Amino acid sequence: MRAAGLLLGLLIGCAASSAIPEPDPAMSAKAGVPPEVLREDRAIYAARCGGCHRLYPPAAHRAPEWASIVERMKEYAPIDDEETRRILRYLDVAAMR
C-alpha cells in the first residue's frame, strides 16, 4: 500500500505543473464534488492519459472536444466508463485555470 502510494505520488509529481492544475476550492465547487475526489480524478487523468504522450493541458480543449478526444483515445487504451466520466470531469473544471 505504501509503495502504491509512493508510485502514485511520483506519477502526480511528474504531472505537476501549472498547465495540469491541482484542484482548488473553486474547481471543486464547480464540479460539485469534494477536493479529494477531484484530486483522484486528476490522478486518473495523469495515470491513463500520460503514458503515451505528454499530458495535454485541460485548457487546450473545450469540454465537447475533450469528450470526442477521449472517445478516440479508447482505440489505443482501455479506458472504462467510470474513468472516462472522471477524466472529463477533471478536464472540464480544470480548463478554467
Ligand code: HEC
Ligand atoms: C496507448 C497510448 C495512448 C494513450 C493511453 C492515450 N493516448 Fe492520446 N494519443 C495517442 C496517439 C497515438 C495520438 C496521435 C494520434 C491521434 O491523434 O489519434 C494521441 C493524440 C492525443 C491528442 C492530440 C489530438 C489532437 O487532435 O490534437 C490528445 C489531446 C490526446 N491524445 C489526449 C489523450 C487523453 C485525454 C488520454 C486519456 C483518456 C490519452 N490521450 C491517452 C496515444 C495515446
